[in-house]
Amino acid sequence: MNEFDELDQTDRDGVHDVVVVGGGPAGLSAALVLGRARHRTLVVDAGEPRNAPSAHIQGYLTRDGMSPAEFLARGREEIARYGVRLVRDRVTDVTRDGDFAVTLRTGGAVRARRLLVATGLKDELPDVEGVAERFGRDVLHCPFCHGWEVRDESFGVLASSAMSVHQALMVSQWSKDVTFFLHRVSEAELSDQDLRRLAAAGVDVVPGEVAGLVVEDDRLTGVRLADGTVRARSVLFAGPRPVPGTGLLQRLGAELDETPFGAYPVVDPTGLTTVPGVWAAGNAIGFSEQVVHAASGGYRAATAIVGDLLMTRLDAAVDA
Numbered sequence: 231m232n233e234f235d236e237l238d239q240t241d242r243d244g245v246h247d248v249v250v251v252g253g254g255p256a257g258l259s260a261a262l263v264l265g266r267a268r269h270r271t272l273v274v275d276a277g278e279p280r281n282a283p284s285a286h287i288q289g290y291l292t293r294d295g296m297s298p299a300e301f302l303a304r305g306r307e308e309i310a311r312y313g314v315r316l317v318r319d320r321v322t323d324v325t326r327d328g329d330f331a332v333t334l335r336t337g338g339a340v341r342a343r344r345l346l347v348a349t350g351l352k353d354e355l356p357d358v359e360g361v362a363e364r365f366g367r368d369v370l371h372c373p374f375c376h377g378w379e380v381r382d383e384s385f386g387v388l389a390s391s392a393m394s395v396h397q398a399l400m401v402s403q404w405s406k407d408v409t410f411f412l413h414r415v416s417e418a419e420l421s422d423q424d425l426r427r428l429a430a431a432g433v434d435v436v437p438g439e440v441a442g443l444v445v446e447d448d449r450l451t452g453v454r455l456a457d458g459t460v461r462a463r464s465v466l467f468a469g470p471r472p473v474p475g476t477g478l479l480q481r482l483g484a485e486l487d488e489t490p491f492g493a494y495p496v497v498d499p500t501g502l503t504t505v506p507g508v509w510a511a512g513n514a515i516g517f518s519e520q521v522v523h524a525a526s527g528g529y530r531a532a533t534a535i536v537g538d539l540l541m542t543r544l545d546a547a548v549d550a
């Protein structure tokens with residue numbers, strides 16, 4: 231079954247109540263609520279969800295262990311029941327002249343009264359040989375996502391900044407065998423408190439640049455330092471640099487807030503950005519939004535949009 235719709239002339243000519251940009255957990259959850267509230271809704275999804283490299287979603291009550299692909303397929307099935315349209319495409323620009331004009335990569339544009347940006351983020355991985363290939367398998371970033379599955383294995387943690395100490399300490403909850411590779415961070419950058427906590431957690435701190443990973447039979451077996459020595463490790467935690475998908479919001483003039491994990495839109499508790507009529511949800515508003523948070527944020531934004539559309543219509547009727 232093809233779960234995606236083809237954009238037709240009606241889609242192009244009419245004005246949608248809401249266009250949702252991004253069909254991950256945040257966007258699909260919002261679309262479900264909007265569809266059930268009888269709103270004419272279009273989801274545009276480029277089809278590159280953040281957790282695609284991973285075989286399982288963990289920590290989402292009742293969905294623990296489900297594959298990301300199945301989760302999204304189930305979501306797409308659910309929104310289709312309520313008449314939500316879904317196209318596989320990428321939004322390349324948005325402008326506003328009363329309504330929003332949403333430009334698609336395959337050509338043409340659609341119009342919307344309200345916009346929900348649920349474009350996620352990209353993980354920019356450390357430039358170390360082997361890391362990108364193993365990401366989501368035995369190179370991991372999040373102990374809450376994967377820690378249980380690799381508990382008690384031999385962990386490495388690749389420092390990308392002095393803040394990586396936090397990651398080295400956190401993963402010690404899942405294994406007592408943790409080696410912290412300082413890589414390009416010098417020991418002098420770590421505070422006394424960091425060093426004392428690392429010692430208390432039993433974390434082995436190893437200075438020196440990491441040159442690459444040792445992989446045998448399609449499994450990580452070690453971490454190779456630039457001096458040629460190899461430390462046997464079966465799991466490596468690394469801290470990717472998050473690159474939030476905020477390009478469209480920036481074009482609309484949304485205010486962003488700088489954080490150590492990237493610049494995210496300033497939003498109210500419903501996800502409303504500083505641009506009237508534009509909401510955001512999921513990893514587009516924060517680095518630590520897990521799947522359950524993203525779905526919840528999409529839901530919350532959708533309910534606010536439903537209220538906003540209704541009050542706007544009623545106020546116009548009153549004025550008339």
Ligand SMILES: Cc1cc2nc3c(=O)[nH]c(=O)nc-3n(C[C@H](O)[C@H](O)[C@H](O)COP(=O)(O)OP(=O)(O)OC[C@H]3O[C@@H](n4cnc5c(N)ncnc54)[C@H](O)[C@@H]3O)c2cc1C
Binds near residue numbers: 283286348351372
């Ligand atoms: C390896 C890995 C494993 C993870 N494991 C877990 C886990 O076990 N449990 C957990 O809770 N969380 C996990 N996460 C985090 C999880 O991926 C995020 O919480 C979740 O993806 C956020 O959902 P989202 O809808 O905000 O973004 P996404 O899922 O990334 O979806 C965004 C969608 O928007 C699309 N898009 C982007 N820009 C455009 C555009 N301009 N036009 C149209 N579409 C666009 C993208 O292609 C994508 O399909 C993991 C992350 C990684 C990297």
